[in-house]
Amino acid sequence: MTRKTVRIAMNGVTGRMGYRQHLVRSILALREQGGLDLGDGTVLWPEPVLLGRREHALREIAERHGLDHVSTDLDAVLADPGIDIYFDSQVTSAREEALTKAIAAGKHVYTEKPTATGLDGALALARLAHDKGVKHGVVQDKIFLPGLLKLKRLVDGGFFGRILSVRGEFGYWVFEGDWQPAQRPSWNYRAEDGGGIVVDMFPHWEYVLHELFGRVRSVQALATTHIPQRWDEQGKPYDATADDAAYGVFELEGGAIAQINSSWAVRVHRDELVEFQVDGTEGSAVAGLRRCRVQHRSATPRPVWNPDVPATEVFRDQWQEVPDNAEFDNGFKAQWELFLRHVHADAPYHRDLLAGARGVQLAELGLRSSAEGRRIDVPEIVL
Structure with missing residues (x-):
């Protein structure tokens, strides 16, 4: 050697x-x-x-x-x-x-x-x-998460049939910094320093959606600042000028619709800090950081809406775990x-600066959509 x-x-x-x-x-x-x-x-x-x-x-x-x-x-x-x-x-x-x-x-x-x-x-x-x-x-690290690698395996294997929708939930409560130290640096909450959850997370959502389901064709987003005042690393209060939550709807090439909520002002009531539910004509899956569970069309129960009767089904128990079948490195x-x-x-490589520019574009158009209150087309960019 x-x-x-x-x-x-x-x-x-x-x-x-x-x-x-x-x-x-x-x-x-x-x-x-x-x-x-x-x-x-x-x-x-x-x-x-x-x-x-x-x-x-x-x-x-x-x-x-x-x-x-x-x-x-x-x-x-x-x-x-x-x-x-x-x-x-x-x-x-x-x-x-x-x-x-x-x-x-x-x-x-x-x-x-x-x-x-x-x-x-x-x-x-x-x-x-x-x-x-x-x-x-x-860097496009989310696509290498074990849960999303399993999800990609399902997509590539045709498990879903025609994919109809993607629902994503991401976030957790970031302490304000007054009575408990914040888990994220204060610049994340100042727009003048490049902060904001849209510029942070929409580039992630762009490549996750692009690689798994198709290019984003349009975006409609609402970005907001739920916590207007925070405390910095020296314990001093400051005005949060950047968005700390964003609610986005993305139309994908091929017709699927993705809805992704991103928030640093939400308390976690899910199995992992990020989860994506994918629904298709032949089956559905829920993928997180590490786990991925599925429900095939042939094994889908028949829920009936009756608000007068307590639910007797444990819906999560009706899903099947996708095995690792591989060693997942960092x-x-x-x-x-x-x-x-x-x-x-x-060796071939496609996660380049042009791919990075697509992420910046989606964040920029997401903020514009929020400011103007309308859906905005996402044009394809080339060098």
Whole structure:
């Protein structure tokens, strides 16, 4: 075996997502397994360069995991010819400029979403990457969840017949921060800092719907701020200027209708933090983060509405569990492996900056739909 080192500048690893999912559970996990075997006698060995604004925090992480390279100078890192890939998990408002610099420097780029604060910026990134000839990818972690992988297995196997509708419920109660610390950073609730549940979650819903059921053709959304005041990390009150809940209806190519509620102001009364119910002419399924249950047409009971008689059926017991039938790795790590194979072995890859731009487009049109109180068509975008 030949070991080939790939140096990855990782910007934003002091944040929760960048540290836990991308550094620890993806890149360091790849190192723990001995690198990524490309299948041709080559093993890729990822060497992270930790990048950010707070040097002391970067050095603490580096010392904790035995890493050698940290920097607070983005331009210097991008000027280093030994850097192969630039990864970005910063706050959204800082991402577009950094990605532009990385692409202009000829680096392959892999990034969290949304890729930019608006569609024009997101498309400009995709076009620049295309023109520069660099490889590019956008994190689409939800599609790698065990529950959704099982759901995709059902779709690909024709289980549903003609798919009629998709109903999604996502969210949980994020503490306001006054009497219990909030589970999410305060910038998430300030529109001026790139916050809001629409810009955060609609890009996820775009690729989930697109990959499983069909392209989104129209959107009708209502975004609102249920909790108008919150308390920040220093315990100081601030006005929440960004939406913390969004209720969307999406028309999909092929005729299916999706309804997805997203909220940081809802208390959970479901089995998992996100669940999708898919109904088709031949069967239905409910998929969450890990589980997926089905009810086939041939095994569908005959409910009868009678509000004067107590229900004697336990409806959840009438569904059948879909078996794993496979080992499911961490979804972020699985996508990192695909992207690294794309960069170093030219393996096919479609979760690129253009796909990221579709997510930004849906968020932008969702907010516009909410502001104007109408359904809006979602045109197909191209480079």
